[in-house]
Amino acid sequence: MTGPLEGLRVLVPRPASGSADAEAALRVAGAEPVVVPLVRTEAVDDPTVLDAALADLRAGRYAWLAVTSAAAVGALVGRALESAEALGDVVARTKVAAVGPATARALATVGVTADLVGTSGARALADAWPTPDVAGARVLFTRGDLAGPELVDGLRAGGWAVDDVVAYRTVPAGPAPDDVVAAWRDGSISAALLTSPSTVRALAARLGPPPSGTLLACIGPTTADAARDADLPVAVVAPERTMTALVGALADAVAAAHGDAPPAPAAPDAADLDHKETR
The missing domain is CATH 3.40.50.10090 (Rossmann fold)
Incomplete structure (x- = not known):
């Protein structure tokens, strides 16, 4: 066949x-x-902000970590290794959300299970996000330098305090x-x-x-x-x-x-962050 x-x-x-x-x-x-x-991805020039966010993550100061691509997973793993730690240990006290199945699989390969997995983009993931238990509850959003604001805007509208941190850059x-x-x-x-x-x-x-x-x-x-x-x-x-x-x-x-079938319908309006969407 x-x-x-x-x-x-x-x-x-x-x-x-x-x-x-x-x-x-x-x-x-x-x-x-x-x-x-x-295109290719590379580390940020100055990882100070990312390292500080990971320190807060390690200390349990974030309720959630939002990961938007396999490239972000790699960046987080790399910075955790700089401190001789596994990413799973860094996020042990925090829930983890993946923007889609591919990102969730990337997390699983480094021993992190996603608690929330999106299926249709950043806006839909924000809509599916639970409401904060307390005012000022924090989310760490790690992304590429060209990613859009849809998830951050949606989470902030839902009452979350979001730290928006660039984890990697996209270059030609x-x-x-x-x-x-x-x-x-x-x-x-x-x-x-x-x-x-x-x-x-x-x-x-x-x-x-x-x-x-x-x-x-x-x-x-x-x-x-x-x-x-x-x-x-x-x-x-x-x-x-x-x-x-x-x-x-x-x-x-x-x-x-070839005249054999109609084309597939267009997708709903959603930001395409999974599969290394980096804009």
């Missing part, structure tokens, strides 16, 4: 360390993933390989998975607009808006913010392009 994307090459413009879910979902669908990191990666640039321009790469505004902007800058017939699948409306702002044609938006849903939406778009 062949998959719905059999024989297609699909660009995954993500760091190799964060592309495993996309590669697995594409291979199950029969596609060949073409992984090209167009090196140039795409010449063979990938050529394949993009001649249409032999059939589609791309877009999972954050930062990857959209990097794709537009490094590769340029796709040729006619190349399909761009976006993980959510924030990413789709960034693509449209860059004059990139959006073929489909995933109905859920998971790689399985994104690849499924792409398969529907491919079928629709």
Whole structure:
């Protein structure tokens, strides 16, 4: 049995360390993933604020820790190791929320179980957040430098005192390989998975607009808006913010392009922070 994307090459413009879910979902669908990191993450120049927040976290001064990406997990682990501690020990007295399943899995790999896992973006996670037990209860929100304010705004509106701390930076990666640039321009790469505004902007800058017939699948409306702002044609938006849903939406778009099925519906309005959404 062949998959719905059999024989297609699909660009995954993500760091190799964060592309495993996309590669697995594409291979199950029969596609060949073409992984090209167009952005990368790096430590903040001055970790003083982050280290102070982790000290408060360790002391139990936060009711919740909010984690918005696997990259944030890595940054937290790195700073905890600077003090010769495991992240699980640092958060032992605090509840932990993950913006989505991929972030929850990243936490689980370092021994941290998420008490609250979002499914449809930052705004929905804020809506699902419990009310504070006492006035002034604190949340530590750790994020990339380009992440949006949706979760922070929602939590503050719900009565929480939120410390908004940048845990890592998103910067451009090196140039795409010449063979990938050529394949993009001649249409032999059939589609791309877009999972954050930062990857959209990097794709537009490094590769340029796709040729006619190349399909761009976006993980959510924030990413789709960034693509449209860059004059990139959006073929489909995933109905859920998971790689399985994104690849499924792409398969529907491919079928629709061949007259076999309608495309997947657009996702609800939500910030696409999971899967290393860094804007």
